[in-house]
Amino acid sequence: MRSLLVILLVVLVASPVAAEEASGAGQVTPLSELTAQAEAEIVLYEAASFAAPGAVLLPGGDLVARTEASMLRADGFIGFLRSRAHDTLHALLPDDIVHVVHDLDPSLDETAISAALEGSTASSVSVWAAEGIAGEWIQFQRAIVRLRELIEPGSPERVCPVDGFTHFRNEWEFPRPWGRIHKGVDMHAARGTPLVAPEDGVVIQANWHYLGGRQVYFQADSTGDVYYYAHLDYWPKWLWTGTRLEAGDYLGNAGWSGNAESSHLHLGWMPGSRSVELGNLQNAYFLMYELCL
Secondary structure, three states: OHHHHHHHHHHHOOOHHHHHHHOOOOOOOOHHHHHHHHHHHHHHHHHHHHOOOOOOOEOOEOHHHHHHHHHOOHHHHHHHHHHHHHHHHHHHOOHHHHHHHHOOOOOOOHHHHHHHHHOOOOOHHHHHHHHOOHHHHHHHHHHHHHHHHHHHHHOOOOOOOEOOOOEOOOOOOOEEHHHEEOOOEEEEOOOOOEEEOOOOEEEEEEEEEOOOEEEEEEEEOOOOOEEEEEEEOEOOOOOOOOOEEOOOOEEEEOEOOOOOOOOEEEEEEEOOOOOOOHHHOOOOHHHHHHHHO
């Protein structure tokens, strides 16, 4: 029976990529639906933790091996759920209460939630609106906390590539001049803001390009993901092909070298490529959302 349940979950749980293709940025998704997606993933991970190594519980695959592979991509999945929940919260609540709900501690019970809302400076109408959604928000947050707990042992250390204040939005495949489309995430940051390696890995290119300016390609050890950093203002002289870095190690400063009008990091992401494979550029927005916001 448990095996059948796991099989059904794998079939039914949508991936973040598929969900993004089916809906645009800013879509309002019921919090209960997002919580259900998180909880389904939790059941999958918990089932794998009790399965014997080599136990085949899925057609054509090993549950444990599949789960370990899934954990390498779980940061992006969590970022997807969180970004959709954020959009929903902002769409349904007035501005004077949305941040109060957003910052509620997941450990609060119903009485403490009501006290926190009523103790805010928001209007009574806003408090009334928040009372109808705060409980669902707490349930969602608890599922995210549990999901992070489960993936932590099997996931590589990842950090935000911008070591300072940054803001960005989902502009994947937005049109650009000369018929180009945007294939990355523009992470806006003040000129000189330090940039760091997102994972343990090695620099595979560090050079100049008329569009990307000072640019670095970095390959992660555990995932084989290749990260592309463009428009750097500066990088240290010791950084070159073959330089090894750990997650969080300094690799340059944000700027606007090359074809850029303001200071930002253009981040490209080639998951699993293990080399520069521009045809495999994919949307890193949800991964960056989880790592940076």
